[in-house]
Amino acid sequence: MASANRLNPEQHQAAYCFDAPVCILAGAGTGKTKTITERIAALIQEEHVAPASILALTFTNKAAAEMRERVEHILGYQPRGLEIGTFHARVARWCRQFPEAIGRSSYFTIIDETDRNRLLKDLVKKRQVPAGLAFADIKHDIHMWQCAGLHPDDLVSHPILANQTFARTIYTDFIHALDRSNTTDFGHLLLLGQRLLATPQAALFKARIQHVVVDEYQDTSPAQTAILNQFFSHAKTIAIVGDDDQAIYGWRGAAPDTMKRFLQQHPSARLVKLETNYRSSSQILDAANDVIQVNTNRLGKSLLSNHGDGPSLQFFVADDDVHEARLLADRIHTLINQGTSSDDIAILYRKNAMSRPLETALRRARVGYQIIGGIRFFDKAIIKNILATLRLLLNPHSAIDLSRFLKAFPHGIGQKTLGQIVPTIDGDLISGFRALTSDSHPDLSPRMLKKVITFGHRLEELRRPLIEQTASLAELIQELLTRLGLLSQLELDVDRQTEREDVQDFLQLIHQYEYDCERQNTSPTLISFLEEAALLSSTDTATDATHISLMTIHAAKGLEFEHVFVIGCEEHQFPTSQAIEDAEGGDTSTLEEERRLMYVAMTRAKRHLTLSRAKRRQHHGTFRHHMPSRFLRDILVYAERQPSQTFGSSRHSLIRRRTGDRPMGRRGQSIHSPIEIEDDVDTSMFVSGDRVTHTTFGAGEVVGLRGLGSRRAALVRFDSTPTRSRTVVLAHLEPEKSSNASSVHEPQIDMSFDFGA
DNA sequence: GATGGTGCTCTTTTT
């Protein structure tokens, strides 16, 4: 039992609890992955359980891969049939086994968020939208129903608000459209899984699963819980792992009390708390606890550091977002020069848009970085077009993919004709390009009809080699892209360098996929490749040791770094405006989630945690001023209650850019020398309202800023043509001499958070 | 039907 020796007593108790369901409350950095991998290995090795009877569900593919690897490492061999994966990936696999049980045929496809929204929008357009109802609200309602595991049929008996009836209609249309086009989206996939597990076809397979392990249980939605319950009812052992303080997916339907409810549903369950933190210094944990302790209704646990003291936390205050990015880039540049490895450094932010100034600053400082999440490779337009083409050829019923295909590769058939041949609502069983070859289109002119039919036959021709798999996948796809003319088009166009590279990367990826399949003794089919592409999460990218990592806090969940920088610690950014407004209206749940998010961010750090804020930040082209985040205050107020600690060794030292007028006054405090900023030519030079002069158009006023390809531009209303604004390149603009416009935007209130001065 | 310019609106977070 060598493996068990590596566990501490609590971890051991959690891993080896086989006689009752166990709820493992695992704080950040307490070795929960280790505990569950040991558990899985122990089931196989010591309890002699068949690997195929174990189902382990994780939140990301990356977590699943890591878990599988670690289990294999402990066992020393690859267990056969072990079901490890994300909810979505497992469910998709099961559905693929019994497609007809859920009203699908083989080769059903999974559409992504963008395509789903496009479909929803189309459906909304076909109906009479009630006045005052925004698309966002409809989308939100449907999303929430899907998370709750509710099918449109369930809504008949389910209480809904009066203003939700239209959304319900659209939801019904939406499900019909998915059924008809043999597709599904992320949300519906889980409902299909739920339905599948209730069918006789799945009974055998369902009974096979006898041991269930669920990671990140605090973030499971009711739709996911419903699937779990199908196994919980007969499973011999159950282990759920999670941390209610790290529940950050409420907007995806996860209730913050999910863990608590598991305990209520399983009265015999044992609660095991893992509270020894092996990751962070006590300074970091203390500060993180200061933030999280404000929340009410926690299951309650207190993390104790096993690492002891570390350096103090650091704070930066920057003038604006660009300045903040530069300060960080400088600091990181220095760290790396001093020998810190790049993969020990991460910058975390609340939302993706915050990465832009960072990217500029890091490039300038010659610091290699990679963005985890953000725009995925598979989200790039050119790749999406190729994927849509492949999906369409595989699944001729997919109207969504047909529409995208025709936009990407014009065949003289536009959206109008498409609308006439592809019925998206009501009745018709034919859709997608199968609709093309059917000859009953009374609305079309004979000329158009001929065009459409020819086109349909062409697609059938393109389709055949893919279905019959006459050559390797990579060859087939290369051939297809050649026949569509895409490759020659890209060759000819100088401006499409990036796209050319992306397509090459894509083909390379297919090669890689075929190679991987070969190694794992599975056959590389197009459908399995597409599925992997669809379900690959944005955070699954492999990390690279020569680059620092940039990501949202959500994407950082489960990761750890020696140095963590959390930027944008400002009211209305973090916490978000929405959370602040909700709280003012009496609903503190979103604010509590923001607080947990800060807790997650802070506990990613092992030894060095730096928090920064900018006094003003560019929003949609204009600057907005922000007060320091209340979370900063929660940390610092607490620090002040500890007067015995001198600053140099205290938990909270301070680095602040000297503004020249007021160096901070505390004894022993370190103040960095002033940091020079050179002026940059970018949009932050101008803000809306600035008076400018253009080399040809003369004087005018900036009304907006925008990007124009790789160049930056401003939207200017010129005095000579006051009725319309013009987009002009920044290089042609100069601030009008007398202008004082930007100083008008100075803050009315700036607490200039003096951190205990 | 395709294309290109223009001016709105807007996202937190993602499987």
Place this chain on the structure above:
DNA sequence: GAGCACCATC
């Protein structure tokens, strides 16, 4: 700062 709808033009 991007995506989108809308319009004018070819």
